[in-house]
Amino acid sequence: MAAQRVPADQQWLAAYDPRAYAPVAVTVDVVALTLRQGRLHVLLVERGGPPYQGCWALPGGFLRAGEEGLEEAAARELAEETGLHGTAGSDAALSRVHLEQLGTYGAPDRDPRMHVVSVAYLAFAPDLPDPRAGSDAAAAAWHPVASLDLPTAGASGDLPAAGSSGPSAETHGGGLGGRAASEPAGIELAFDHARILADGLDRARAKIEYSPLATAFLGHDFTIPELRAVYEAVWDERLHAGNFHRKVLSVPGFVESIGTTADRGGSRGGPRARQYHAGDAQLLHPPLLRPAREEEVR
Amino acid sequence: MAAQRVPADQQWLAAYDPRAYAPVAVTVDVVALTLRQGRLHVLLVERGGPPYQGCWALPGGFLRAGEEGLEEAAARELAEETGLHGTAGSDAALSRVHLEQLGTYGAPDRDPRMHVVSVAYLAFAPDLPDPRAGSDAAAAAWHPVASLDLPTAGASGDLPAAGSSGPSAETHGGGLGGRAASEPAGIELAFDHARILADGLDRARAKIEYSPLATAFLGHDFTIPELRAVYEAVWDERLHAGNFHRKVLSVPGFVESIGTTADRGGSRGGPRARQYHAGDAQLLHPPLLRPAREEEVR
DNA sequence: ACAATAGTGTCTTTAAGACATTATTTC
DNA sequence: GAAATAATGTCTTAAAGACACTATTGT
Incomplete structure (x- = not known):
């Protein structure tokens, strides 16, 4: 059926003028x-x-x-x-x-x-x-x-x-x-x-x-709490600050410390966070998995 | 520059005749x-x-x-x-x-x-x-x-x-x-x-x-060793038979037993394997991760 | 008989997640 | 001073991987 209109071995040969077909x-x-x-x-x-x-x-x-x-x-x-x-x-x-x-x-x-x-x-x-x-x-x-x-x-x-x-x-x-x-x-x-x-x-x-692409939402330098805010916004999930912090630092090549700290603490108090920039990893290994949603839990 | 040729807000309005553009x-x-x-x-x-x-x-x-x-x-x-x-x-x-x-x-x-x-x-x-x-x-x-x-x-x-x-x-x-x-x-x-x-x-x-799509390479009914052969062929990796078997059965909805066993054992000996068909899971949770390759290990 | 394989059990290691704790900063 | 937060530590649980073992089949 279709083969008659566009014979398989002629598909690429067929008139390459697209006007022969509907536009x-x-x-x-x-x-x-x-x-x-x-x-x-x-x-x-x-x-x-x-x-x-x-x-x-x-x-x-x-x-x-x-x-x-x-x-x-x-x-x-x-x-x-x-x-x-x-x-x-x-x-x-x-x-x-x-x-x-x-x-x-x-x-x-x-x-x-x-x-x-x-x-x-x-x-x-x-x-x-x-x-x-x-x-x-x-x-x-x-x-x-x-x-x-x-x-x-x-x-x-x-x-x-x-x-x-x-x-x-x-x-x-x-x-x-x-x-x-x-x-x-x-x-x-x-x-x-x-x-x-x-x-x-x-x-x-x-x-x-x-992937480390969450850092693409931030400036060149960022803090781990800022990075966590990216994940929370994209996933629409609250993440545990302590575990997230440790996890990010444990993934090789994800972030790299630059030694400085943020100018101010959090808007509602707390110490100044250290600053990092993106590391050279292209893939996070092991990954940062989203918290399991109830619906998908069996 | 570009905006003159295809003004942003007129892109969709512009002559929908594609012949106005190169084909x-x-x-x-x-x-x-x-x-x-x-x-x-x-x-x-x-x-x-x-x-x-x-x-x-x-x-x-x-x-x-x-x-x-x-x-x-x-x-x-x-x-x-x-x-x-x-x-x-x-x-x-x-x-x-x-x-x-x-x-x-x-x-x-x-x-x-x-x-x-x-x-x-x-x-x-x-x-x-x-x-x-x-x-x-x-x-x-x-x-x-x-x-x-x-x-x-x-x-x-x-x-x-x-x-x-x-x-x-x-x-x-x-x-x-x-x-x-x-x-x-x-x-x-x-x-x-x-x-x-x-x-x-x-x-x-x-x-x-x-995903459970490895089963798409097999017939309606299949054995776990057959499923393992799919993973080994696609990943070009040898997998541990015992661990693979246990892992597959542990993922909810991946495979479902049909009670029967294969007609014959393996071509080189061994007991007959039990038969399964694909379960209703759309996503494997937790996933079957590929063995880590040395190159990506840090 | 022998070799290969299916399926199960056990142990170690790794990582995730739930808390808990201390120090630092804002209001 | 009170409250919030950064960062670290500890414990529990789940899962991956290595290995051992048995039972069953083909050659």
């Missing part, structure tokens, strides 16, 4: 996460026209075919939206942003206008300045993820299979901590961006278990 | 893994024309824009190439194949003819019959992964960031067990398919740590 658009969307006032935030832009006019959406745009790779495009979109430049290793703030591919979403009806395949990226950023409404009319802002309505992890159509992400996957209920009952229903996101964001949060929660 | 093609490629004679094999097709004429490549083809989603396309390609049908939950063999998104590859020069964005999927299959050379002239066959030249894990251009995959990522040297020194240089794969396959193997190695 597809390729876009790149970015789930950019940061920590502000101890809470996890995501960068969103407000849509100025239909469809989903007035809705918030993930920053993104078309891949510049023939000119750039996918990660390059994601870095460009992120730079445009945050107003920061200097991506991979170059200069400035964005050089410290971690960027990785999250997954690709390509249901035929995810955009009402045409078939759009969107490659999603996940970014971990230290506290960045507010995005300039900038070169265009669109609003762009950091939103607390807890203020958004997100689908539960797991089930999805064209998603990057819960898989990939170690022991993560379906575990968490909904968004981080959910919203207080008093709050109005969360903001609605355009297209399937709520699904993408939920997958990104899942990935982030799993990622910091096995 | 991009979207393809779906599948890394299909199976176990044959205790060794891991991957499904490859031989290219009948340039570029890379005569090279082997991953099975794949164009996304049918507007008609199908990405996973749907991957399942279709896999069915066409294996000659099996009945994908997700329907009937027959393919219903027991696990399929998940691996990552998307979109470097502008990965295909010499035009910018092709390829969404890669990873499939775990029980031992399937040899693919029929089938409807087209192309050869298709299962190849032992050890016979292929694969790049080391980790470094890559547009890859789905080692990330995602728990404690996996860069650890393994090259292909499974590498090739014996006597063998000629491994087969060369077309395009960046060696990179994609290497990423797929990494994902597979990580995935069976946390």
Whole structure:
């Protein structure tokens, strides 16, 4: 059946003119996460026209075919939206942003206008300045993820299979901590961006278990209590300060002491914490496992 | 600069006619893994024309824009190439194949003819019959992964960031067990398919740590020694039979006894093993961790 | 008979988690 | 001074890994 239309050995040979087929658009969307006032935030832009006019959406745009790779495009979109430049290793703030591919979403009806395949990226950023409404009319802002309505992890159509992400996957209920009952229903996101964001949060929660990337949310120098605050915000769990401290120091290459201490103690008292910067480990061994959730305990 | 060409807030509004931009093609490629004679094999097709004429490549083809989603396309390609049908939950063999998104590859020069964005999927299959050379002239066959030249894990251009995959990522040297020194240089794969396959193997190695998917390589009923053979083939590690047995039985929901025993003992002697089938767990808790490799030990 | 293997038992080591304690800082 | 917090110490429990042992099968 299908073989007649696209014979297997001719797939790559077949007219490479895509106009022979129905057109597809390729876009790149970015789930950019940061920590502000101890809470996890995501960068969103407000849509100025239909469809989903007035809705918030993930920053993104078309891949510049023939000119750039996918990660390059994601870095460009992120730079445009945050107003920061200097991506991979170059200069400035964005050089410290971690960027990785999250997954690709390509249901035929995810955009009402045409078939759009969107490659999603996940970014971990230290506290960045507010995005300039900038070169265009669109609003762009950091939103607390807890203020958004997100689908539960797991089930999805064209998603990057819960898989990939170690022991993560379906575990968490909904968004981080959910919203207080008093709050109005969360903001609605355009297209399937709520699904993408939920997958990104899942990935982030799993990622910091096995990688030192939690440090990407902090400045160059940080204290262990600050690092703990990152884990608590991303996992939406209270962690035991003493055990966390000992655990972090016991993982080789995670953090490296720089001998100094913070300028002040905690906001509510306590001694000044020592300062560290990220070590050279790419993988945490052994990992920092999330506390077991009751639902998954048998 | 960029903002002028694609103003951020107009990206989604901009002419949705992709012909306004340089054309991009979207393809779906599948890394299909199976176990044959205790060794891991991957499904490859031989290219009948340039570029890379005569090279082997991953099975794949164009996304049918507007008609199908990405996973749907991957399942279709896999069915066409294996000659099996009945994908997700329907009937027959393919219903027991696990399929998940691996990552998307979109470097502008990965295909010499035009910018092709390829969404890669990873499939775990029980031992399937040899693919029929089938409807087209192309050869298709299962190849032992050890016979292929694969790049080391980790470094890559547009890859789905080692990330995602728990404690996996860069650890393994090259292909499974590498090739014996006597063998000629491994087969060369077309395009960046060696990179994609290497990423797929990494994902597979990580995935069976946390998920019960190793059972997807086996029939409906299997014994624990058979399951151990899967882990040994995928990880290229010898595992301790006794400890493995106890460990598997201790993970809730991993396997379920069906009371029967295998028809025969091991090929070289020993008692008949009891038979099990996959339990209902989606996640192994606690996981089956790979034995630590010396390189990553500090 | 012999060798290999399935399955179980036991011991050691490592790591996680629950407390407890002391010193230091903010309010 | 009171309360909170950084950092360290101690104890218990769970799990991984090494090893030993028996019972059962194929050659």
